[in-house]
Amino acid sequence: MVAYFADIWRLRHFWLALVRVDLRKRYRRSIIGLGWSLLHPIAMTAVLCVVFSRLFNLEVRNYAPFLLSGLTFWGFFTAVVMQGCQCFFQGESYIRQHPAPLAIYPLRTTLGAGIHFLLGFLIATVFVWLVHGFGNLPAMLSLLPVLVLIFVFGWSLAVCVGLANVMFQDSQHLLEVALQMLFYMTPIMYKPEMLLTRRYLGWFVHLNPLAAFLELFRTPLLEGRLPSYWAFALAAVATCVVAALAALALKRFEKRMIFYL
């Protein structure tokens, strides 16, 4: 285990270079560069704000950062799952040439998605500060462990879906459908309170680790409070479970995956 991570660390220059390539490739030929990636959540936020603020009778100055932070997280999650599916195929020519720890390829995906996530998150934060003033410091500091948690969660998830997709190529299509459903069942566009009182849906929101992650960084950011212990516990447990799955899957397939590629 330690040796495995040491190997990953030894190759850090390699995967960091790949992350840089990915970022540059995406924004090659676009003048505004990285800002381009933020256009999507911002445009979505603008449209949904106009529509839903009327529908649900919400105030835009509260709803906009709520929505933007939610969509940014969702963007990270879908990127990790969808691009994670492709990560081993993307790295195939390297895998065929050089025995390196497999986990560096999902890591490349996760870091790329993570950078977009941080940017979107930064914009939401600045927005909140401009409109509502600086929140409280301990609450903001609680975001640091949350970011670590999200990163580990994303990396492990990318390992799992990446391997699944190498084994069964229709995993990607199944996951696409699942993501679509999850998007509506997770409190991204609406407040979790709107569902929590419903009997079954309420339970679902209560136990949904994605909802927990959303709460973990929305509450300190938007309300200046520490999130609930429940959310922390749920997110931590979910991360541990996915990480354990990823470790098991790697242990089983690290060497053999090349036969399926």
Place this chain on the structure above:
Amino acid sequence: MNLIQLESVGLRFKVRRFGRISFKEYLLSGLFRRSKQAVFEVQALENITLTVSEGERLGIIGPNGAGKSSLLKVLAGIYPPTSGRRIVVGHVSALFDITLGFEPDASGWENILYRGYLQGETPRSIREKMQFIAEFSELGDFLNMPVRYYSSGMLVRLAFSIATAIEPEILIVDEVLAAGDMAFQAKARQRMKALMRSARAAVVVSHDLTSLGSFCDQVLWLERGRMRLLGPAAEVTAAYTRQVTQQGTTSQQKAA
């Protein structure tokens, strides 16, 4: 000291007739036995036992499809043996499929960096070698251009220059790579020889029997994944040549 040791190593591939299996198929084949897809098993290598010790050079010969490249990939640690044991002591540098694995949108210079990093270089150690790699490749200003626009000959030049800038401990080479134009080929061959001399141990696949004979201590003749003959270079290459010329005449006779 034995740097490489293979003990009755076997390598077996499962090949499906219609590409990869899908989850749907997997479920269905569980429900209805009939819908199972035909799976071939290919025994790429069988019962390979050999050792390469410090300072030794092993050549591998054999017809196409004999398992030469598979054996190299097992040695390099890319394929795990499906049976038997592989023990390799030391850092392996492998030269095969070298034109694969470029980032097409990055420039030649950047690709030198990435490849170097993958081979375990650090930003500091690669910086010293970069000028050297660039000079050897003779690509000049083309190195500033994205690799996407390179001709295949230019790609080979770049790949070869990067791959051979290492100081190998255990060198594994698939010599069947044609390296660029005539001038570069001569240069590449020289470089390769120098590398093989400096390595602590080397394994080479080649069709060039004369150079193998002069360069290797041992030669392994592979046929259909099995060891046909393993022994002193001159002996094995001679036996191989005899067999190939014999086959040639019999097939000519048949044709006539």
